[in-house]
Amino acid sequence: MSNRSIVALKVLAHIACLAPVAWLVVHLIQNNLGPDPTATVTFFTGRGTLRLLVISLAVTPVRRLIPQLTWIIRFRRMLGLYAFFYGCLHLLTYIWLYAGFSLSTMIDDITRRRFIIAGLTAWALMVPLALTSTTWSIRKLGGKNWNRLHRLAYLSAIAGVVHYWWGVKPGVLTPTAITVVLAILLAARPVLAWWSSRNRVPVS
């Protein structure tokens, strides 16, 4: 993949990640987000976060399975940062439209509601990852440490999915799809590692 194609693809990826936010802002201004706009924004940003997180977690297994696609690693940082961006919008939705910036409401929720705790955990786990997303950080931390730290992305995604399940009414199965995809991606890592170790020629 030539550098020029990568740049072109990156522009497209930025557009793909930002277009939904633009759509949301336009509809917000037009007051056209349905009967319950707060809920619309909540689900829109929440699902966006989880989807982007899961897509970023798909990069490694896809590269392992399809060697011709190793270049997609160059998109992972961007996807992760967009996941964090959507996560921040989701958190802002809560702080602004649900809690009305009331600290006591937020403390009450954090101490009593497990779905809020799970969601906040998912967001908080992304913070160190966003902060260490620069090339400078990778160099500073060293590849090995950096990789270890960035495994927090798995925990964040798991916490996010748990937050989704705990947030919807019992009996509602809408979080199933994202849960299955995440489970496959998490299981793919040990499976692919085992597979490649089996196929490696033993060193005599």
Added chain:
Amino acid sequence: MLKRKTNDIPYSEVTPKSAYLNRRAFMAGAVAAGAAAVAGKRIAGLISPDKSVHADTKLTTVKSPLSLTGVAPTSFQDITHYNNFYEFGPSKDDPARNAWRLKTRPWTVSVEGLVKNKQKFDIDTLMKLRPLEERIYRHRCVEAWSMVIPWVGYSLSEFIQKCEPLPSAKYVQFISLDDPSQMPGLSEVNLDWPYSEGLRMDEAMHPLTLLTFGLYGEVLPNQDGAPVRIVVPWKYGFKSAKSIVKIRFVDKQPHTTWNDSSPEYYGFYSNVNPDVAPQHSQKMERVIGASIFHQLQPTLMFNGYGDQVAKLYTGMDLRKYY
């Protein structure tokens, strides 16, 4: 930006629009008819059917002192396109999309259990039993959104008196229709069907508890619980069973669907209570139809009906009996 007020359409203007709600059912028939009739002219007529077909949907009502005053009801569009009716699917727009499958005629409601007059009531008889009243009520969903709805019906107590329950009857149970051929949500949502709800006898006998047949002066649209539902305005919406086929008088607290599913979240009583909130916070509610930055308003104890209903619960620990 965001100039639209909560309800800027006087509902007298909204009412006639309901005719288009039956469009889906009409279209279903139209597919068969359309296959035979090739003429385009006729198809055009089917796509926007003549409103006179639905002239019988208007109800004659009298005003009620139990109605809220000075509040504008939520728009007919939102009441009929944003609600929970899991028998038609788990999303808020599923009922509006799928409820055309529901056949509300013929329909019978059977009265069972500890009652003198075990009887099956035809829906049209039931509707004519008492004069229909318009009751404008607040509606509060456990998901923390709220509406103001002009229901049409008469007090359930008047019907219960007709049934003559035995002194041993302490609770009333409501069973909703459970027919997968009409209700695609039954297989999609993991709940123990049929939907079952219940009230203590004194709650059922309270004049606010409404046996409901209509909305906005017309027969209930399918997606809002046609042809007959109850409305208990001081409780979370799920307590108000829809599309009722059985009313059973019993001596013990009946099982109720959401309580079966998650007793830690949904109690038998489920009175609107801003201070008790096992899952989501119930302190505030989002007003449906309001613009996004003006949606939040504080939730009132018993949904604002405390003066009328608090006495039903004197001496009860509402934290325990949530």
